[in-house]
Amino acid sequence: MSGITRTYIFNMTVLEAVILGIVQGLTEFLPVSSSGHLLLAANFLGVGQLGLGFELVCHLGTLAAIIIVMRREVWDIARKPLAKPMRLIVTASVPTAIIAGLISVLFRDALYGNMLVYCFIITGILLLCCGFAANKTAPKPLTYPHAAIIGAAQGIAALPGLSRSGATIAAATILGYPRKQAARFSFLISIPVIVGSSIVEIAFNGIGGGIDAPALIAALISSFISGLVAVKFMLKLLEKHSLDGFAIYLMLLSVFMLLNDYVLHIF
Numbered sequence: 001m002s003g004i005t006r007t008y009i010f011n012m013t014v015l016e017a018v019i020l021g022i023v024q025g026l027t028e029f030l031p032v033s034s035s036g037h038l039l040l041a042a043n044f045l046g047v048g049q050l051g052l053g054f055e056l057v058c059h060l061g062t063l064a065a066i067i068i069v070m071r072r073e074v075w076d077i078a079r080k081p082l083a084k085p086m087r088l089i090v091t092a093s094v095p096t097a098i099i100a101g102l103i104s105v106l107f108r109d110a111l112y113g114n115m116l117v118y119c120f121i122i123t124g125i126l127l128l129c130c131g132f133a134a135n136k137t138a139p140k141p142l143t144y145p146h147a148a149i150i151g152a153a154q155g156i157a158a159l160p161g162l163s164r165s166g167a168t169i170a171a172a173t174i175l176g177y178p179r180k181q182a183a184r185f186s187f188l189i190s191i192p193v194i195v196g197s198s199i200v201e202i203a204f205n206g207i208g209g210g211i212d213a214p215a216l217i218a219a220l221i222s223s224f225i226s227g228l229v230a231v232k233f234m235l236k237l238l239e240k241h242s243l244d245g246f247a248i249y250l251m252l253l254s255v256f257m258l259l260n261d262y263v264l265h266i267f
Helices: 014-029 034-045 052-069 071-079 084-106 108-112 116-132 144-156 164-174 179-205 213-237 244-264
Strands: none
Touching (some): 014 052, 034 116, 052 071, 071 084, 116 164, 144 164, 144 179, 164 179, 179 213
16 A cells, blocks of 8 residues: 555544554454554544554453453463463464564565555455465364464464454365354464564653653553453354354455545545
Protein backbone atom coordinates (compact mmCIF):
# COMPACT_ATOMS: atom_id res chain seq x y z
CA MET A 1 0.00 0.00 0.00
CA SER A 2 1.36 3.39 -0.91
CA GLY A 3 0.96 6.46 1.25
CA ILE A 4 2.04 4.96 4.59
CA THR A 5 4.72 7.17 6.03
CA ARG A 6 7.64 6.33 8.28
CA THR A 7 7.34 9.46 10.42
CA TYR A 8 7.56 8.49 14.08
CA ILE A 9 5.37 10.42 16.52
CA PHE A 10 6.08 11.70 19.97
CA ASN A 11 2.78 13.45 20.69
CA MET A 12 -0.43 11.46 20.79
CA THR A 13 -3.75 12.36 22.35
CA VAL A 14 -5.37 10.03 24.84
CA LEU A 15 -8.30 9.51 22.46
CA GLU A 16 -5.95 8.47 19.65
CA ALA A 17 -4.19 6.11 22.03
CA VAL A 18 -7.51 4.56 23.09
CA ILE A 19 -8.56 4.03 19.47
CA LEU A 20 -5.24 2.46 18.53
CA GLY A 21 -5.28 0.29 21.67
CA ILE A 22 -8.74 -1.00 20.79
CA VAL A 23 -7.60 -1.76 17.25
CA GLN A 24 -4.58 -3.66 18.58
CA GLY A 25 -6.55 -5.60 21.18
CA LEU A 26 -9.30 -6.69 18.79
CA THR A 27 -7.14 -7.53 15.79
CA GLU A 28 -4.44 -9.34 17.79
CA PHE A 29 -6.82 -12.28 18.17
CA LEU A 30 -9.30 -11.75 15.34
CA PRO A 31 -7.72 -13.26 12.18
CA VAL A 32 -7.27 -9.97 10.32
CA SER A 33 -3.70 -8.85 11.26
CA SER A 34 -3.11 -6.49 14.16
CA SER A 35 0.07 -5.00 12.66
CA GLY A 36 -1.69 -4.30 9.38
CA HIS A 37 -4.68 -2.68 11.04
CA LEU A 38 -2.47 -0.61 13.33
CA LEU A 39 -0.67 0.75 10.27
CA LEU A 40 -4.00 1.59 8.64
CA ALA A 41 -5.47 3.16 11.78
CA ALA A 42 -2.38 5.26 12.47
CA ASN A 43 -2.30 6.47 8.89
CA PHE A 44 -6.04 7.24 8.91
CA LEU A 45 -5.71 9.21 12.17
CA GLY A 46 -2.74 11.08 10.73
CA VAL A 47 -0.38 10.15 13.54
CA GLY A 48 2.26 8.70 11.25
CA GLN A 49 4.26 5.52 11.74
CA LEU A 50 3.86 4.14 15.24
CA GLY A 51 7.07 3.50 17.12
CA LEU A 52 7.83 0.01 18.39
CA GLY A 53 7.67 1.30 21.95
CA PHE A 54 3.99 2.16 21.57
CA GLU A 55 3.26 -1.20 19.94
CA LEU A 56 5.06 -2.85 22.85
CA VAL A 57 2.68 -1.26 25.37
CA CYS A 58 -0.32 -2.45 23.34
CA HIS A 59 1.16 -5.94 23.16
CA LEU A 60 1.55 -6.02 26.92
CA GLY A 61 -2.17 -5.30 27.22
CA THR A 62 -3.07 -8.17 24.91
CA LEU A 63 -0.60 -10.43 26.71
CA ALA A 64 -2.42 -9.82 30.00
CA ALA A 65 -5.73 -10.54 28.25
CA ILE A 66 -4.67 -13.92 26.85
CA ILE A 67 -3.12 -15.00 30.15
CA ILE A 68 -6.33 -14.18 32.04
CA VAL A 69 -8.66 -15.91 29.58
CA MET A 70 -6.46 -19.02 29.31
CA ARG A 71 -5.23 -18.94 32.89
CA ARG A 72 -5.96 -22.62 33.54
CA GLU A 73 -3.90 -23.81 30.57
CA VAL A 74 -1.16 -21.29 31.34
CA TRP A 75 -1.03 -22.36 35.00
CA ASP A 76 -0.92 -26.06 34.12
CA ILE A 77 1.94 -25.46 31.66
CA ALA A 78 3.83 -23.30 34.17
CA ARG A 79 3.51 -26.00 36.86
CA LYS A 80 4.90 -28.67 34.53
CA PRO A 81 7.55 -26.90 32.43
CA LEU A 82 9.04 -30.17 31.13
CA ALA A 83 5.74 -31.78 30.11
CA LYS A 84 4.56 -32.19 26.52
CA PRO A 85 2.43 -28.99 26.32
CA MET A 86 5.48 -26.84 27.09
CA ARG A 87 7.63 -28.85 24.69
CA LEU A 88 5.05 -28.28 21.94
CA ILE A 89 5.07 -24.53 22.59
CA VAL A 90 8.88 -24.46 22.46
CA THR A 91 8.83 -26.53 19.26
CA ALA A 92 6.48 -23.97 17.68
CA SER A 93 8.41 -20.97 19.00
CA VAL A 94 11.78 -21.92 17.50
CA PRO A 95 10.75 -21.66 13.81
CA THR A 96 8.71 -18.59 14.70
CA ALA A 97 11.77 -16.80 16.05
CA ILE A 98 14.01 -17.86 13.15
CA ILE A 99 11.58 -16.91 10.37
CA ALA A 100 10.45 -13.65 12.01
CA GLY A 101 14.10 -12.70 12.52
CA LEU A 102 14.94 -13.37 8.87
CA ILE A 103 11.94 -11.32 7.74
CA SER A 104 12.99 -8.38 9.91
CA VAL A 105 16.42 -8.42 8.22
CA LEU A 106 15.64 -9.41 4.63
CA PHE A 107 12.24 -7.77 4.14
CA ARG A 108 12.53 -4.71 6.36
CA ASP A 109 10.60 -2.42 4.00
CA ALA A 110 7.64 -4.79 4.11
CA LEU A 111 7.35 -4.14 7.85
CA TYR A 112 6.24 -0.59 7.02
CA GLY A 113 3.25 -1.79 5.00
CA ASN A 114 4.63 -1.85 1.45
CA MET A 115 2.99 -5.24 0.87
CA LEU A 116 -0.01 -4.67 3.11
CA VAL A 117 -2.84 -5.10 0.63
CA TYR A 118 -1.33 -8.26 -0.85
CA CYS A 119 -0.79 -9.75 2.62
CA PHE A 120 -4.44 -9.02 3.48
CA ILE A 121 -5.46 -10.93 0.35
CA ILE A 122 -3.23 -13.87 1.28
CA THR A 123 -4.73 -13.94 4.78
CA GLY A 124 -8.22 -13.99 3.28
CA ILE A 125 -7.30 -16.94 1.07
CA LEU A 126 -5.84 -18.79 4.08
CA LEU A 127 -9.06 -18.27 6.02
CA LEU A 128 -11.12 -19.64 3.15
CA CYS A 129 -8.83 -22.68 2.99
CA CYS A 130 -9.37 -23.06 6.70
CA GLY A 131 -13.10 -23.35 6.06
CA PHE A 132 -12.67 -26.01 3.38
CA ALA A 133 -10.37 -28.06 5.60
CA ALA A 134 -12.41 -27.70 8.78
CA ASN A 135 -12.25 -30.79 10.98
CA LYS A 136 -15.36 -31.13 13.12
CA THR A 137 -14.16 -34.22 15.00
CA ALA A 138 -12.97 -34.27 18.59
CA PRO A 139 -9.54 -32.79 19.45
CA LYS A 140 -6.57 -35.06 18.82
CA PRO A 141 -3.02 -35.03 20.19
CA LEU A 142 -0.82 -32.41 18.59
CA THR A 143 2.43 -33.75 17.15
CA TYR A 144 5.83 -32.06 17.28
CA PRO A 145 6.22 -31.78 13.47
CA HIS A 146 2.79 -30.17 13.25
CA ALA A 147 3.66 -27.77 16.08
CA ALA A 148 6.77 -26.75 14.12
CA ILE A 149 4.69 -26.12 10.98
CA ILE A 150 2.21 -24.00 12.92
CA GLY A 151 5.13 -22.10 14.46
CA ALA A 152 6.57 -21.49 10.99
CA ALA A 153 3.22 -20.04 9.92
CA GLN A 154 3.37 -17.74 12.94
CA GLY A 155 6.84 -16.57 11.93
CA ILE A 156 5.76 -15.73 8.39
CA ALA A 157 2.94 -13.67 9.88
CA ALA A 158 5.55 -11.16 11.04
CA LEU A 159 4.70 -9.41 7.77
CA PRO A 160 2.01 -6.73 8.37
CA GLY A 161 -1.24 -7.86 6.79
CA LEU A 162 -0.58 -11.54 7.40
CA SER A 163 -2.64 -12.38 10.46
CA ARG A 164 -0.75 -14.30 13.14
CA SER A 165 -3.88 -15.93 14.53
CA GLY A 166 -5.29 -16.44 11.04
CA ALA A 167 -2.13 -18.11 9.74
CA THR A 168 -1.71 -20.39 12.74
CA ILE A 169 -5.37 -21.38 12.98
CA ALA A 170 -5.45 -22.04 9.23
CA ALA A 171 -2.25 -24.11 9.39
CA ALA A 172 -3.56 -26.20 12.29
CA THR A 173 -6.94 -26.69 10.63
CA ILE A 174 -5.38 -27.73 7.32
CA LEU A 175 -3.30 -30.24 9.30
CA GLY A 176 -6.54 -31.79 10.54
CA TYR A 177 -7.19 -30.23 13.94
CA PRO A 178 -10.62 -28.85 14.96
CA ARG A 179 -10.91 -25.05 14.77
CA LYS A 180 -11.31 -24.49 18.51
CA GLN A 181 -8.30 -26.65 19.34
CA ALA A 182 -6.33 -24.78 16.65
CA ALA A 183 -7.36 -21.44 18.16
CA ARG A 184 -6.35 -22.41 21.70
CA PHE A 185 -2.90 -23.53 20.57
CA SER A 186 -2.58 -20.40 18.44
CA PHE A 187 -3.31 -18.19 21.44
CA LEU A 188 -0.93 -20.15 23.68
CA ILE A 189 2.01 -19.85 21.29
CA SER A 190 1.39 -16.11 21.01
CA ILE A 191 2.53 -15.73 24.64
CA PRO A 192 6.27 -16.48 24.13
CA VAL A 193 6.25 -14.35 20.97
CA ILE A 194 4.86 -11.33 22.82
CA VAL A 195 7.13 -11.88 25.82
CA GLY A 196 10.24 -12.36 23.68
CA SER A 197 9.61 -9.37 21.44
CA SER A 198 8.81 -7.25 24.51
CA ILE A 199 12.11 -8.14 26.16
CA VAL A 200 14.05 -7.28 23.02
CA GLU A 201 12.19 -3.99 22.58
CA ILE A 202 12.68 -2.93 26.19
CA ALA A 203 16.37 -3.83 26.03
CA PHE A 204 17.04 -1.74 22.93
CA ASN A 205 14.46 1.05 22.98
CA GLY A 206 12.78 1.18 26.38
CA ILE A 207 9.03 1.59 26.82
CA GLY A 208 6.89 4.14 25.08
CA GLY A 209 9.14 5.59 22.40
CA GLY A 210 8.79 9.12 23.77
CA ILE A 211 4.98 9.12 23.93
CA ASP A 212 3.41 10.75 27.01
CA ALA A 213 2.49 8.51 29.95
CA PRO A 214 -1.31 9.21 29.88
CA ALA A 215 -1.49 8.07 26.25
CA LEU A 216 0.52 4.94 27.02
CA ILE A 217 -1.69 4.06 29.98
CA ALA A 218 -4.81 4.61 27.87
CA ALA A 219 -3.42 2.35 25.13
CA LEU A 220 -2.50 -0.34 27.66
CA ILE A 221 -5.96 -0.39 29.24
CA SER A 222 -7.89 -0.26 25.96
CA SER A 223 -5.79 -3.01 24.35
CA PHE A 224 -6.28 -5.18 27.44
CA ILE A 225 -10.08 -4.77 27.52
CA SER A 226 -10.55 -5.21 23.78
CA GLY A 227 -8.15 -8.18 23.84
CA LEU A 228 -10.30 -9.88 26.47
CA VAL A 229 -13.36 -9.37 24.30
CA ALA A 230 -11.62 -10.67 21.17
CA VAL A 231 -10.23 -13.86 22.75
CA LYS A 232 -13.57 -14.83 24.31
CA PHE A 233 -15.40 -13.98 21.08
CA MET A 234 -13.07 -16.10 18.94
CA LEU A 235 -13.22 -19.16 21.19
CA LYS A 236 -17.01 -18.96 21.23
CA LEU A 237 -17.28 -18.29 17.50
CA LEU A 238 -15.13 -21.25 16.49
CA GLU A 239 -17.35 -23.70 18.35
CA LYS A 240 -19.89 -23.56 15.52
CA HIS A 241 -18.80 -21.10 12.85
CA SER A 242 -16.10 -20.73 10.20
CA LEU A 243 -13.78 -17.80 9.52
CA ASP A 244 -15.28 -17.07 6.10
CA GLY A 245 -16.74 -13.76 7.28
CA PHE A 246 -13.26 -12.48 8.13
CA ALA A 247 -12.01 -13.63 4.72
CA ILE A 248 -14.75 -11.65 2.98
CA TYR A 249 -13.96 -8.61 5.13
CA LEU A 250 -10.27 -8.75 4.19
CA MET A 251 -11.06 -9.09 0.49
CA LEU A 252 -13.39 -6.07 0.62
CA LEU A 253 -10.80 -4.11 2.61
CA SER A 254 -8.14 -4.93 0.02
CA VAL A 255 -10.38 -3.70 -2.80
CA PHE A 256 -11.04 -0.48 -0.87
CA MET A 257 -7.31 0.02 -0.25
CA LEU A 258 -6.53 -0.38 -3.94
CA LEU A 259 -9.31 2.05 -4.83
CA ASN A 260 -7.96 4.48 -2.26
CA ASP A 261 -4.44 4.25 -3.69
CA TYR A 262 -5.42 4.78 -7.30
CA VAL A 263 -8.74 6.68 -7.23
CA LEU A 264 -10.08 7.92 -3.88
CA HIS A 265 -6.92 9.14 -2.07
CA ILE A 266 -8.78 9.43 1.25
CA PHE A 267 -5.70 8.63 3.31
